[in-house]
Amino acid sequence: MTRDPYGEALRAYFSNPAHAGDIGGGTEVRVDDQGVRIQLALAHAGGRIESLRWRAWGCPHLLAACEAFCSEFEGRGCAELLEFSGSDLMQTLAIPVEKTGRILVLEDAIRSLGNTACAPAG
Amino acid sequence: MNEDIVYLDYAASTPLDPRVAKFMAELLVNQKDSANPSSVHLAGRRASQLVDDASAQLANLVNCQPSQLVWTSGATESDNIAILGATRYREADGKHLITMPTEHKAVTDVFRALERQGFDVTWLKPDATGRLDMQQLDDAFRDDTQLVSIMYVNNETGVVQDIAAIGQRCRDRDVLFHVDAAQAVGKLPFDLTTLPVDLASMTAHKIYGPKGIGALYIADRPRCHVEPLMYGGGQQRMLRPGTLPVAQIAAFGLAADIAATSMSADFEHVQMLRDRLWAGICPIAGVARNGDAGNAYPGILNVSIDDIEGESLLLKLEPVCVATGSACNSQIQEPSYVLQALGVSDAMAQSAVRFSFGRMTSVEEVDLAIDRYRDAVEQLRAIAPEHVA
Numbered sequence: 001m002t003r004d005p006y007g008e009a010l011r012a013y014f015s016n017p018a019h020a021g022d023i024g025g026g027t028e029v030r031v032d033d034q035g036v037r038i039q040l041a042l043a044h045a046g047g048r049i050e051s052l053r054w055r056a057w058g059c060p061h062l063l064a065a066c067e068a069f070c071s072e073f074e075g076r077g078c079a080e081l082l083e084f085s086g087s088d089l090m091q092t093l094a095i096p097v098e099k100t101g102r103i104l105v106l107e108d109a110i111r112s113l114g115n116t117a118c119a120p121a122g
Numbered sequence: 123m124n125e126d127i128v129y130l131d132y133a134a135s136t137p138l139d140p141r142v143a144k145f146m147a148e149l150l151v152n153q154k155d156s157a158n159p160s161s162v163h164l165a166g167r168r169a170s171q172l173v174d175d176a177s178a179q180l181a182n183l184v185n186c187q188p189s190q191l192v193w194t195s196g197a198t199e200s201d202n203i204a205i206l207g208a209t210r211y212r213e214a215d216g217k218h219l220i221t222m223p224t225e226h227k228a229v230t231d232v233f234r235a236l237e238r239q240g241f242d243v244t245w246l247k248p249d250a251t252g253r254l255d256m257q258q259l260d261d262a263f264r265d266d267t268q269l270v271s272i273m274y275v276n277n278e279t280g281v282v283q284d285i286a287a288i289g290q291r292c293r294d295r296d297v298l299f300h301v302d303a304a305q306a307v308g309k310l311p312f313d314l315t316t317l318p319v320d321l322a323s324m325t326a327h328k329i330y331g332p333k334g335i336g337a338l339y340i341a342d343r344p345r346c347h348v349e350p351l352m353y354g355g356g357q358q359r360m361l362r363p364g365t366l367p368v369a370q371i372a373a374f375g376l377a378a379d380i381a382a383t384s385m386s387a388d389f390e391h392v393q394m395l396r397d398r399l400w401a402g403i404c405p406i407a408g409v410a411r412n413g414d415a416g417n418a419y420p421g422i423l424n425v426s427i428d429d430i431e432g433e434s435l436l437l438k439l440e441p442v443c444v445a446t447g448s449a450c451n452s453q454i455q456e457p458s459y460v461l462q463a464l465g466v467s468d469a470m471a472q473s474a475v476r477f478s479f480g481r482m483t484s485v486e487e488v489d490l491a492i493d494r495y496r497d498a499v500e501q502l503r504a505i506a507p508e509h510v511a
Contacts (some may be wrong), residue, residue: 017505
């Protein structure tokens, strides 16, 4: 039997994209690279992430990774975004190595979001 | 089949017809039907008779002589024996071959292997609908051309080629003509007595028979011959040795027999389903039909959609089982090489879904597929960002 390329966790995040959408007036980054499009939005207060939203065009692994990231990072400190590594997500969602490039695009988008959020207001 | 599954991937493989399954199961469990058909004892002769009956049934479906059929493991093996066997037989006369890039991998990969062995292959480009331009074929023939291989019904788009016209051009030049008819046999009329076809590949599992059994038709014609690819045992006129799988062959025969009587009803049924499916999804913005709507087997409908990622679409469609690309390489999410050959953009090819249905498909299943497709597109578009300027 052909192995199911989508694990249980991946299917759950893909099927229930609760954090898909926008945040009016929040911090936002957009990336269009390697055949995928990602938009991340963040609202924060006092260095803490209040809400995260995503939009994406890409494979199920990327969409699930976006949802998993938003689910896990709400409530954390903005500075943690700068340290984000996609490797944990790849392990949690059992993302195959051939999809690494797409997850690195997400990683760049998340770090960019962190940089924008952490930048002193000017 | 799992009742949760809505199976719309008949072009990859059809379910077993229950009558075929019952017949085959009886043969498999009956000790008296387990003999080697090459054995001369009573049980062997009984097995041999089952093979002969199946040969007659399949020969009746495609209107040829039973002796012109060689049993194989499926269309892939038939394609290999036909192309490699014929080129080996005629190699001394020339090394030029003609085919199309839209053929099944079981054909294109064989031609690529022959190219590596020094053969010169002309790849005829299809038009935007997938059809072969006859002028292009006429221009491709050379004095040293030995074989043309063009499929009857394309496995991804359902596009039907003008086999009679292609075959006649080959006959006029004493060039062998091989047809991969895996998607056509039992579904469209395929009369090998009147068609100028020299070699034809067939398989059981596209016509509600079992997997693992196919056949190769070889015309009785001067200079129409294939060299064997395997040796040992001398079965089937030494063309394809090995003990014959009697139950599979007999089941293929019954499937062919059923197809012969139900072909026209099956055709009308899939035509109705295809029209219903297309009517249901064509109003969705950005949907495009791939292939030639006027020259296609109606059991296959291939559609692309603008700005939708194909792999996500496929997962959203579950439990509707359809194909992206061809089934044998759908583990690799690359744009279909067939659609790319038709000039379909990478993005549109990557979003392509092949719906295929058959005798057992119900209207309710097609309606469910319409709903799932519409919902999937709506959901994926709702979460997609705008293009970055």
